[in-house]
Amino acid sequence: MDIVTGFMIWAAEASTIGVLLWSRWFYERQPFYFTWGTGFIFHGVGVGMVAMRGTLPDFVSIEIANVMALAGIGLWVAGMMQFDRKRVEPLVAIPSLIFIAGMLLEPVRTSFSFRVALFHGAASVGYLMLIATVLWGENGRSQTRRVFAACVGVQVLSSMIVAIFALISQPQSFSAGTDNSSFVLLLIAALCFIAAIMSGSKLINERNEAKLKLLAVTDPLTNLLNRRGLIDEFHMLKRGHSGDSGLLALIHLDLDGFKQINDLYGHQSGDEVLVAFAKIGTAAQRGRGSFGRMGGEEFASIMYVANMIEAASVAEAIRTTLKHQPITVGEHQIPVTVSIGIALAEIRSANLDTLLSTADRALYVAKTNGRDRTAIGTENDVSIVPAVDHADTQDVPVQASMTQQVAALRRIVAIGK
Ligand code: GH3
Ligand code: MG
Ligand code: MG
Numbered sequence: 001m002d003i004v005t006g007f008m009i010w011a012a013e014a015s016t017i018g019v020l021l022w023s024r025w026f027y028e029r030q031p032f033y034f035t036w037g038t039g040f041i042f043h044g045v046g047v048g049m050v051a052m053r054g055t056l057p058d059f060v061s062i063e064i065a066n067v068m069a070l071a072g073i074g075l076w077v078a079g080m081m082q083f084d085r086k087r088v089e090p091l092v093a094i095p096s097l098i099f100i101a102g103m104l105l106e107p108v109r110t111s112f113s114f115r116v117a118l119f120h121g122a123a124s125v126g127y128l129m130l131i132a133t134v135l136w137g138e139n140g141r142s143q144t145r146r147v148f149a150a151c152v153g154v155q156v157l158s159s160m161i162v163a164i165f166a167l168i169s170q171p172q173s174f175s176a177g178t179d180n181s182s183f184v185l186l187l188i189a190a191l192c193f194i195a196a197i198m199s200g201s202k203l204i205n206e207r208n209e210a211k212l213k214l215l216a217v218t219d220p221l222t223n224l225l226n227r228r229g230l231i232d233e234f235h236m237l238k239r240g241h242s243g244d245s246g247l248l249a250l251i252h253l254d255l256d257g258f259k260q261i262n263d264l265y266g267h268q269s270g271d272e273v274l275v276a277f278a279k280i281g282t283a284a285q286r287g288r289g290s291f292g293r294m295g296g297e298e299f300a301s302i303m304y305v306a307n308m309i310e311a312a313s314v315a316e317a318i319r320t321t322l323k324h325q326p327i328t329v330g331e332h333q334i335p336v337t338v339s340i341g342i343a344l345a346e347i348r349s350a351n352l353d354t355l356l357s358t359a360d361r362a363l364y365v366a367k368t369n370g371r372d373r374t375a376i377g378t379e380n381d382v383s384i385v386p387a388v389d390h391a392d393t394q395d396v397p398v399q400a401s402m403t404q405q406v407a408a409l410r411r412i413v414a415i416g417k
Contacts, residue, residue: 003174006186007051014044014072017197035079035088043072053174063103066119070095073126077133083203084137095126113170120163127156144202151196158189221271222278224299225292233290234302234352241304241347248350249289249311249342251301252359253281253318256337256371258297269329270297273336276327284318300359308344308376312385315340315374320389323372337372339363344376 021037046069053061074092081088102108102118109115131149139145162185217229225233237248255261255277262270274297281291281299289303305311319338326333341363343355362377365384369375374385 003182003186004051004053007047007174010190011044011048011051014040014047016044018042018044030082032079032082035075035082039072039075039079041072042068042075046070046072062115066099066115067096070099070119070122070126073123073130077126077129080130080133080137083207084133086137091129094129095122098122098125112172113166116166116171117163120159120166124156124159124163127152127159131156142206144199144206148196148199148203151192151199154192155189155196158185158192161185219293222275222293224278224282225290227292227294230290230292230294230300230302231352233292234350234355237289237302237304238347238350246347247305247307247311247344248347248355249301249303249305249314249344250355250359251285251303251311251315251318252294252341252343252356252363253299253301253315253338254340254363254367255297256339256367261334261336265329265332265334269332269334272329273327273334276329277322277336277338280321280325281318284321285314288314304347305344308342311342311344312374312376315342316385316387319372319374319387323389339366339371340374341366342374342376344378 018037018040021033021040025031025033025037046065046067049056049061049065050069055061056065071093073095078088078092081092099118099122102122103115107114108118131152134140134145134149134152137145162182165182217225217232219226219229234248234250255273258270258273261273274293277299278291278293281301285291285301285303288305289301291301292299294300301314303311303314305314319340322336322338326335328334341359341361343358343362345351345355358377358379362375362382365377365382366373366375369384373387373390375382376385
């Protein structure tokens with residue numbers, strides 16, 4: 001087999017990969033598929049035209065062919081930038097521009113060996129840009145990205161070796177100067193190219209898997225964790241905790257009279273209330289743990305707390321913020337309240353089912369005691385958190401009533417022990 005046949009095989013393979021990527025783009029509409037597909041087609045057609053020296057006019061098989069093959073490498077870099085959701089930089093034209101600039105020089109234009117060296121030098125620059133983009137992209141230190149970069153690194157080396165050999169041995173055509181060592185070099189480069197394509201498709205798969213995983217644990221309306229995501233979060237918090245002590249709190253929140261809100265303002269407005277409440281809940285417990293939607297108008301938060309008072313404070317902050325901030329939907333100001341049940345457990349021995357059923361029991365007590373309140377469940381008891389904003393404490397200044405609230409919570413803590 002001679003080098004020209006090798007080029008033709010490579011041209012056919014690259015074009016096929018290009019068409020496959022285009023068809024993937026057709027179904028998924030992710031721009032990087034189109035860019036990579038076009039890159040492979042450019043590269044394939046370019047290399048194919050180089051192989052047709054003599055059949056095609058020289059300008060096509062030299063100038064246009066080499067620039068196309070190099071533009072293909074630039075498009076791979078551009079596709080990688082799109083893959084990482086970055087803006088495509090004009091820098092991706094550099095490999096082609098290097099070749100065009102070199103061809104403006106008379107001695108390069110007229111010498112086969114200089115042209116070969118120029119092409120491979122420009123290709124090395126393109127491959128180095130690809131490596132830089134992969135390693136400095138999102139999640140740049142991942143195993144797959146490093147494998148990909150290493151495979152492209154072999155392309156850099158082989159291109160540089162070809163460029164240096166072309167300058168030293170000054171061949172006058174593709175057939176001249178081809179010996180076993182150049183075939184070995186080409187074979188290694190081709191194998192590494194295939195490995196690069198395989199690790200590239202692994203990158204795509206990993207991205208798709210991560211997207212699916214995220215979808216599986218996300219509530220589409222509020223973008224919060226869903227029930228499954230909250231369960232994962234519980235196990236993560238339990239595993240991630242170092243040390244023997246500490247408490248885990250599960251706060252279960254259920255909007256009051258939500259059916260009526262839907263009936264009065266419409267389901268769409270109900271949805272908007274859920275989204276607004278999601279924001280209030282997230283803001284109130286930010287930095288402590290996770291806030292998610294269990295389903296319907298039920299939410300939950302899981303977090304590390306130092307004591308029962310801390311958990312009750314977060315719950316009360318959510319409850320009072322919601323109460324004093326009617327939710328605006330269109331021209332309506334919708335008053336919404338929430339009832340809350342809290343359960344606590346030592347992190348080491350925390351059991352999710354027990355926490356859920358205790359919080360549920362507490363929530364039930366909060367509902368049956370008039371709603372718009374927080375209750376704390378213990379193993380065999382439920383206590384309503386004395387509220388700063390309820391009728392029996394309304395005449396007391398806020399500061400004083402908060403002090404009362406903390407004192408009452410301390411009593412509850414003492415009973416719980
Ligand atoms: P309670 O104070 O006892 O909690 O009364 P409630 O009306 O909030 O409770 P109930 O469980 O009877 O009703 C919950 C309602 O929530 C019924 C359902 O139509 C509504 N709902 C559930 N999911 C959604 C949703 O995604 N969007 C909207 N708009 N409404 C929902
Ligand atoms: Mg409910
Ligand atoms: Mg409800």
